[in-house]
Amino acid sequence: MDLKLQKIIPQLITVLVVVLVFGFFTYNAQINMENRGIDFGYGFLSQESSFDVQFSLIEYDGSHSYFRAYLVGLLNTILVSVIGIIIATILGVIVGVARLSPNYLINQFAAFYVEFFRNIPLLLQIFFWYFAALRALPLPQDADAMLGVFFLTIKGLYVPAFIWENLNVFLYSIVAAIIAIVVIRTHARKVQETQGKQLPVFWISVGLIFILPLLSFLIGGVSLSFEIPKLKQLATTSFKYEGGISLPPELIALTLSLALYTATFIAECVRAGIQGVGKGQKEAAASIGLNPNQVLKLVVMPQALRIIIPPTTNQYLNLTKNSSLAAAIAYPDLVLVFAGTALMQTGKAIEIVSITMLTYLSLSISISILMNWYNKKIAIKEK
Amino acid sequence: MSKINFLKPDKDNLTTFLYMGSFLFVISVIDVFLNSFFSLNITGFLPASLSFIIPIILGFIGLYFIRIEHSGNKFLDQVNKNINTSNFNAILSLLIIFIIIKSIPPVLSWFVVDASFAGDSKDVCSGTGACWTYIKVWFRRFMYGMYPNAEQWRINLSFIALALLGSVGYFATEKFKKYLTLYYVVIYPFIAFLFIFFFISGGPIFFDFSYGIIAAVISIIIGFFIPGRFKFYYFIFVPITLYIALKYFIFYEELIELGKLDGLNWVETGAWGGLSLTFIISFFCLIFCFPIGMAFALGRRSDFPLIRYISIGFIEFWRGVPLITVLFMSAVMFPMFLPADFFIDKLVRCIIAISLFEAAYVAEVIRGGLQALPRGQYEAAKSLGMGYWRMHIFVILPQALKLVIPGIANTFLALVKDTPLIFVVGLLEIVGMLNLAKTNPEWLGFAMEGYVFAAIIFWIICYAMSKYSYNLEQKYKTER
Numbered sequence: 001m002d003l004k005l006q007k008i009i010p011q012l013i014t015v016l017v018v019v020l021v022f023g024f025f026t027y028n029a030q031i032n033m034e035n036r037g038i039d040f041g042y043g044f045l046s047q048e049s050s051f052d053v054q055f056s057l058i059e060y061d062g063s064h065s066y067f068r069a070y071l072v073g074l075l076n077t078i079l080v081s082v083i084g085i086i087i088a089t090i091l092g093v094i095v096g097v098a099r100l101s102p103n104y105l106i107n108q109f110a111a112f113y114v115e116f117f118r119n120i121p122l123l124l125q126i127f128f129w130y131f132a133a134l135r136a137l138p139l140p141q142d143a144d145a146m147l148g149v150f151f152l153t154i155k156g157l158y159v160p161a162f163i164w165e166n167l168n169v170f171l172y173s174i175v176a177a178i179i180a181i182v183v184i185r186t187h188a189r190k191v192q193e194t195q196g197k198q199l200p201v202f203w204i205s206v207g208l209i210f211i212l213p214l215l216s217f218l219i220g221g222v223s224l225s226f227e228i229p230k231l232k233q234l235a236t237t238s239f240k241y242e243g244g245i246s247l248p249p250e251l252i253a254l255t256l257s258l259a260l261y262t263a264t265f266i267a268e269c270v271r272a273g274i275q276g277v278g279k280g281q282k283e284a285a286a287s288i289g290l291n292p293n294q295v296l297k298l299v300v301m302p303q304a305l306r307i308i309i310p311p312t313t314n315q316y317l318n319l320t321k322n323s324s325l326a327a328a329i330a331y332p333d334l335v336l337v338f339a340g341t342a343l344m345q346t347g348k349a350i351e352i353v354s355i356t357m358l359t360y361l362s363l364s365i366s367i368s369i370l371m372n373w374y375n376k377k378i379a380i381k382e383k
Numbered sequence: 384m385s386k387i388n389f390l391k392p393d394k395d396n397l398t399t400f401l402y403m404g405s406f407l408f409v410i411s412v413i414d415v416f417l418n419s420f421f422s423l424n425i426t427g428f429l430p431a432s433l434s435f436i437i438p439i440i441l442g443f444i445g446l447y448f449i450r451i452e453h454s455g456n457k458f459l460d461q462v463n464k465n466i467n468t469s470n471f472n473a474i475l476s477l478l479i480i481f482i483i484i485k486s487i488p489p490v491l492s493w494f495v496v497d498a499s500f501a502g503d504s505k506d507v508c509s510g511t512g513a514c515w516t517y518i519k520v521w522f523r524r525f526m527y528g529m530y531p532n533a534e535q536w537r538i539n540l541s542f543i544a545l546a547l548l549g550s551v552g553y554f555a556t557e558k559f560k561k562y563l564t565l566y567y568v569v570i571y572p573f574i575a576f577l578f579i580f581f582f583i584s585g586g587p588i589f590f591d592f593s594y595g596i597i598a599a600v601i602s603i604i605i606g607f608f609i610p611g612r613f614k615f616y617y618f619i620f621v622p623i624t625l626y627i628a629l630k631y632f633i634f635y636e637e638l639i640e641l642g643k644l645d646g647l648n649w650v651e652t653g654a655w656g657g658l659s660l661t662f663i664i665s666f667f668c669l670i671f672c673f674p675i676g677m678a679f680a681l682g683r684r685s686d687f688p689l690i691r692y693i694s695i696g697f698i699e700f701w702r703g704v705p706l707i708t709v710l711f712m713s714a715v716m717f718p719m720f721l722p723a724d725f726f727i728d729k730l731v732r733c734i735i736a737i738s739l740f741e742a743a744y745v746a747e748v749i750r751g752g753l754q755a756l757p758r759g760q761y762e763a764a765k766s767l768g769m770g771y772w773r774m775h776i777f778v779i780l781p782q783a784l785k786l787v788i789p790g791i792a793n794t795f796l797a798l799v800k801d802t803p804l805i806f807v808v809g810l811l812e813i814v815g816m817l818n819l820a821k822t823n824p825e826w827l828g829f830a831m832e833g834y835v836f837a838a839i840i841f842w843i844i845c846y847a848m849s850k851y852s853y854n855l856e857q858k859y860k861t862e863r
Contacts, residue, residue, distance in 0.1 A: 011689040018693060025720035032719050103472045104465035105479045119845035120838045121800040124814050128838065131821065132831040321705035328806065339711050349715040353708065361703040 029350065042355075044346050045070070051341050053332045055248050066342055073337035074359065080254055080333065081320040087259035088319060089312075092266025099271050110267070118264040123325055125261055130253035130329045140231060141239040151229055155240075157247040158229040165223045173216035180212075181205045198294075250331035254323065262319045266312055273308030274300070306378050313371050317364050324360075334359060392451050401459065404448030411442035412480065419485045439477055446473040505826060517829040518836050521820050525813055525836070528656015534648060537585070538659050541578040548574060572670045579663060585649045598625035652730040653809070658840065660812040664734060665799045671738035672798070673791075676745025681775065683750055694746075701743035706801055709736050714808040733805050741798045748790035752783035785859045792852030796845055813837050 033040060045067040052062055056072045057079060098110035117125070135154065138144075143153040151158040164170065181204075188199040216222045229244030277300050285299040286292075326333035327340060339356045343349060392400045415438050417423040426434040446467050454460060466476040497512025500519070508514035518525070527535050548571060552563050602622045609617045655663070682694030701709070713736035714729075721727065756779060764774040784791075803814035811819060817833040820826060 007687065011687045014687075014690050014693060028722050029719050032723060035723060101472075102464070102468055103476060105476045106472070109479050115846065116842070119796075119800075119842045119849070121803050121814070121841055123803040123806075124834060124837055124841060127814065127818065128831075128834040131818075132834050135830065324705040324707045325804070327707060335705075335707055335711070339708060343715065349719060353712050353716045357704045357708050357712070360705055360708065361700065364703040365699065 038347065040350065042351055044348055044351070049342065049345070051345065053337055055251065055332055066346070069342055070334070070338050070355070073332060073334035076331070076337070077320070077323055077326075077333040077335075080251065080258065080323045080326065080331070081316075083255045084258040084262065084319050084323065085316050087255065088262040088266055088315075091259060091263035092312075093270055095263060095267035096270025096274070099267065100274055114264045114267055117260050122257060122261045122322055123328060125257040126253055126325055126329055129257050130249065134249045134253055139239070140241060141233075151241060153241075154249070155246075156249045157252055158241045158244050159247065160226040160228045161244045163225045163227055166221050169220040170213060170216050170222045173212045173220065174209075177208045177212040180208050184208075248331070250326070250329050253329060254326050254331050258319055258322060261322075262315055265315045265318075269308050269311040269315065272311075273304040273306075276307045277303045309378075310371060310375060313367065317367055320363060321360060392448050394451055394454055397451060397454055397456070400448045400451060401454075401456070404445040407441045407445030407448070409445075411438040411445065411477070412484070414438045414441075415481050415484050419488050438481060439474070442477045442480075443470075443473060446477070508829070513832050513835070514829050515832065517820075517826055517832050521816075521826075521833075524657060524820060525816050525833075526657045527659055528811055528816055529654040530650060530656065530659075531648075531654070534585075534650060537582050541582045542659070542662070545575055545578060568674075575666065575670075579667075583650070583655070583663075584652070598622050598629055601625060652728050655730065656811040656813075657816050658813045660805075660810065661799070661802045664730075664737065664802050664805065664812070665795075667734045668737045668741060668798055669795055671734070672741040672745050672794075675738065675742035677749055677780070679742065679746040680749035680753060683746065684753055698743045698746050701740050702747065706737070706740055706804055707807055709740050710804060710807040712736070729808055729810060733808055733810060737798065737801065737805075741794060741801075744794045744797070745791065748787050748794055749783065751790060752785075752787035753779065755786050756783055788856045788859060789852060792849065792855070796848055799845060799848070800841070813840065 046065050048063055049066045049069045050062040051069070053060055053069065053072050055076065057075045058068075058072060060068055060072045095110045095113055098106050099114070101107045101110070137152060137154045140151070140153045140155055143151045150160075184199075184204055185201055188201045191197050191199060217224075227244055229241040229246070232240050232242045234240055281299055281303065282295055285295040290298065323333060324335040327336040330336065334356060339352055343352045346352070392404075414425055417425060424434060426437050429437065447470070449459060450463055450467055450473070451459070452463070454463075467473050493512050495512075497510045498515055499507045499510055499512065500515050501507060502516050503520055505514075505517075507516055523532060523535065527538060530538065552567070555563055599622055602617075602625055605621070606617060679694045679698055682690050683698060685691050685694070710733065713732040717727075717732060717736075760778060760782065761774065764778040769778070802812055805812060806815040806818070814837055817830075817837055821830045821833060
């Protein structure tokens with residue numbers, strides 16, 4: 001009896017405190033909203049938003065609903081995160097490997113990079129790129145073309161647009177190549193396990209991923225042409241590029257700083273992962289006659305990845321969450337469009353902030369569930 | 384002397400290869416050096432594209448010639464081992480050397496040679512270099528925000544006093560060492576709070592605290608007579624109840640009026656700013672987030688399912704949302720949750736929000752430490768007859784915290800780096816002040832100088848912190 005009571009009392013008190021705090025907040029919120037004549041509800045999402053967003057991946061203007069504005073913000077956030085993650089991963093892996101290089105100059109250079117970018121607040125870096133570095137770029141009419149087709153100006157980066165014909169055939173060919181690679185890989189593994197033979201899976205994969213899309217060009221009727229941006233004079237001093245795709249400076253500054261900043265953390269994860277594989281593992285692999293490539297591919301990488309991937313996913317999540325700093329330089333991401341402009345217009349603070357938080361929350365929880373599943377899958381199974 | 388094969392440098396012709404290789408390498412470096420420092424192009428007679436890559440080619444051939452293994456020359460072996468192990472490495476080394484040489488002149492000229500330091504107006508900044516005059520003129524704003532110039536000695540005095548009080552630990556004798564934890568956890572934050580509240584904020588001196596002190600004293604005296612089993616719950620609830628009772632029911636407003644004395648000029652928190660605000664916010668968040676985080680880390684590993692689920696919910700919620708939305712919440716949503724006449728200062732709301740946010744990260748770090756401890760530690764402590772709190776305070780937490788020093792240091796670093804985000808609620812610390820100064824019509828066009836200045840300051844703070852945490856880690860490393 002006494003033991004049971006000892007178990008129940010602390011839990012009861014904690015729950016009571018939590019309930020009381022939440023009850024207090026809801027009660028106050030109700031009274032405050034009554035006093036100010038605000039009603040609670042998510043009906044506003046279908047109303048006309050009547051504000052414009054300068055950069056959007058889907059068709060949007062003031063006549064669309066608030067929900068569409070939310071989608072615009074969400075897509076912009078995802079766009080920045082995906083580009084940032086790709087660049088940060090490439091840079092992070094290079095720097096992480098460089099830090100382990102036997103070459104003194106290279107590993108010092110990499111260490112300098114990591115220490116430098118890691119110790120400066122991200123917001124400061126974003127401001128630096130947006131307000132200081134990118135402002136030093138030339139005006140549209142003075143910009144020189146890079147490789148003849150890219151134009152980097154103070155108003156953003158202009159790149160050629162792809163104009164596809166029969167795009168779907170091309171996509172099918174890529175999907176087919178991926179499926180073929182997966183099939184070949186499983187077959188190769190089976191061959192290795194039963195007969196101990198190694199198939200050149202890597203080269204076959206590279207070949208497939210190039211040849212199938214190439215075939216789609218040759219016989220599938222796919223064609224690709226470029227629309228190169230052209231300078232157009234609007235008035236005597238006002239110029240603009242037309243055609244092609246324009247990436248606003250906000251997007252460039254944001255992805256650049258996010259990638260440079262996150263790459264330092266990814267580099268540290270990669271370094272820790274590779275260092276985490278014991279020397280004995282490499283020596284044992286070499287002593288049973290594997291060549292250096294095989295040692296790397298079959299022994300070091302599988303173990304290093306097990307250490308690298310969980311913290312790196314964490315960094316991807318951080319990058320996604322950090323992309324909300326976009327609000328500081330007016331890149332129309334979820335926070336700026338929805339928790340900024342839409343909140344100012346509707347005054348529905350609780351609803352909008354809760355939706356914004358829930359979006360980020362579901363994003364990160366789904367990724368961490370995926371992560372846990374993956375961790376379980378690759379964990380060392382002891383017999 | 385044997386035959387020389389230029390494609391295969393060998394030990395027999397060591398001197399020949401050494402002289403030739405060094406000569407070519409030095410030529411390539413001199414070429415780049417002259418090019419970047421004196422804009423002299425000694426290979427200008429060649430076509431432009433060839434002249435551009437000639438240093439790399441020469442340097443590469445030079446490094447190829449001197450790549451002789453086990454040459455017997457110690458210096459040469461060292462060079463080969465460090466920067467010249469293969470063709471690929473040689474090219475990378477050359478590129479890095481050339482990039483460094485190339486980037487010295489522009490950086491030096493921007494920072495020092497062409498920069499302007501003198502004067503106190505924009506007119507002196509006509510050169511191509513940095514305008515440090517701008518930093519000089521705005522220095523007080525960057526450090527103290529909108530805090531009145533005449534009152535800034537208060538901030539300085541508080542910070543110096545707190546720094547001195549904080550360094551007490553280094554001078555404490557053995558006799559007082561055992562009280563240091565108590566001092567740093569309870570007394571020091573309290574003194575710091577008094578300094579901030581009375582000195583930096585100023586205004587009439589309020590005796591609001593005295594209720595807290597009275598409540599604490601009374602409850603401690605009664606606490607001696609409470610049976611040990613209930614002491615824990617007693618000390619959680621009774622002091623708070625007493626404080627509320629004293630404040631709202633026993634003392635009347637007339638008495639409060641009596642307690643108001645005229646103090647220093649009141650400076651509202653909206654005027655605080657600059658680097659000092661960064662320090663204030665980081666300091667308080669650091670103090671608050673640690674105990675909260677520890678509590679939730681223990682809660683997450685608790686045997687009571689309800690407490691565990693509440694802790695998991697708390698931690699995962701704060702870890703899942705970006706700080707900027709939390710600050711948004713504290714700015715626009717939180718006032719809705721409070722009674723209409725109840726007002727919490729913007730700065731305090733900010734500190735609460737950041738503390739809760741970072742506490743979730745601290746909790747996860749500490750949980751990592753708790754999980755890393757072997758079960759034997761728990762079982763040994765239990766077999767000695769220790770209860771939950773005794774076991775954690777004397778056995779588990781000291782070991783677990785030692786293990787997670789790097790993780791906690793990283794979290795604190797993240798906290799310092801996150802402080803600029805308070806611009807969301809309209810508080811301007813150093814980065815916010817920079818953005819304000821940048822838009823001043825008198826001083827347009829000096830964004831770069833401002834950001835470089837702030838970056839240097841932040842870099843020094845963060846780098847020092849990470850080095851300090853590394854030292855701590857080494858100091859407390861125990862073999863197990």
